[in-house]
Amino acid sequence: MRVLEHHLKTNETRWSGARALRIVIAGGSGQVGNILGRYFHARGHSVAALARTSFQAPWRIVAWDGENLRAWVKELEGADVLINLVGRSVNCRYNAENRREILESRVKSTRLLGEAIARLAEPPRVWLNASTATIYRHALDRPMDESTGEIGGHEANAPAAWKFSIEVATRWEESFFATCTPKTRKVALRSAMTMSADRGGIFDTLLRLVRFGLGGAAGSGEQFVSWIHEEDFARAVEFLMAHDEIDGAVNLAAPEPLPNREFMRTLREAWGTRIGLPSAEWMLEAGAVLLRTETELILKSRRVVPGRLLSAGFPFQFPSWSAAAADLVRRWKTETGK
Secondary structure: OHHHHHHHHHHHHHHHHHOOOOOEEOOOOHHHHHHHHHHHOOOOOOOOEEEEEOOOOEEEEEEEOOOOOOOEEEEEEEOOOOEEOOOOOOHHHHHHHHHHHHHHHHHHHHHHHHHHHHOOOOOEEEEEOOOOOHHOOOOOOOOOOOOOOOOOOOOOOHHHHHHHHHHHHHHHHHHHHHHHOOOEEEEEEEOOOOEEOOOOOOHHHHHHHHOOOOOOEEOOOOOOOOOHHHHHHHHHHHHHHHOOOOEEEEEEEOOOHHHHHHHHHHHHHHHHOOOOOOOOOOHHHHHHHHHHOOOOOHHOOOOOOOHHHHOOOOOOOOHHHHHHHHHHHHHHHHHHHH
């Protein structure tokens, strides 16, 4: 045990010492990309975001189209870390065209990055590839960790339409682990919803419902919500970068998922209101059509826990939703001036 602890501390020191790391974030223009960009830039690391469109940031933005090996490949030569977050948003209706774009944007970009790494003399030491906690089955009965969690798609109590997300997640991970990268360690980030105070994110959307008195239970309210605070998400990514002994799939979620009814009640308490009108399932279905989205994002029970992070000794700053919600509401008020 002492030998293992010494190894882990030595490894963390080597990664988090005085030397600035070169970190490349593919798909760095989205909410999660900005969270990681801010976090690592603030710690003095060199960050380069590969993005289709230009945006304002204090770190470098490098053009890429996600389809061709071009000048962006040189950003990976000698880099310490590659983080791939590329993927079309799933916040849409699952028609044929959107399904194709959702799947292809993930699989093709992952394969392309694998091809790029294969050409390098000095490839990144670690490749962290986005995945999703949605890969697990609709779970009301027990938590899903990496060793005992059940991959979804065959649940008798889940709509057939939910199988698409499982297909995307499994094919995404298959394309990632199929790439041959003998010099590059690979970790699939099975992330829960990342909660941040940024405008336009999932927390901002949920808080808007609470502010307007609509933040009650969704459907039965029994479905579990898995989440992770933005600080713990970035810190967990940093932790995985430092721990060479960890590879494969890792759940990035707070250790305390909770039913939707409790989740929304806690958020209302953090905001300072007791009123929260519930939404029946039929209302959610109608609203999803109008908003061009899918009710799976709200009604699927994601009871995911971070087994491997906890076993490795990762210390969560926000393990409970009550503390996280209070912190995020405070940040949101500060940033918006409300």
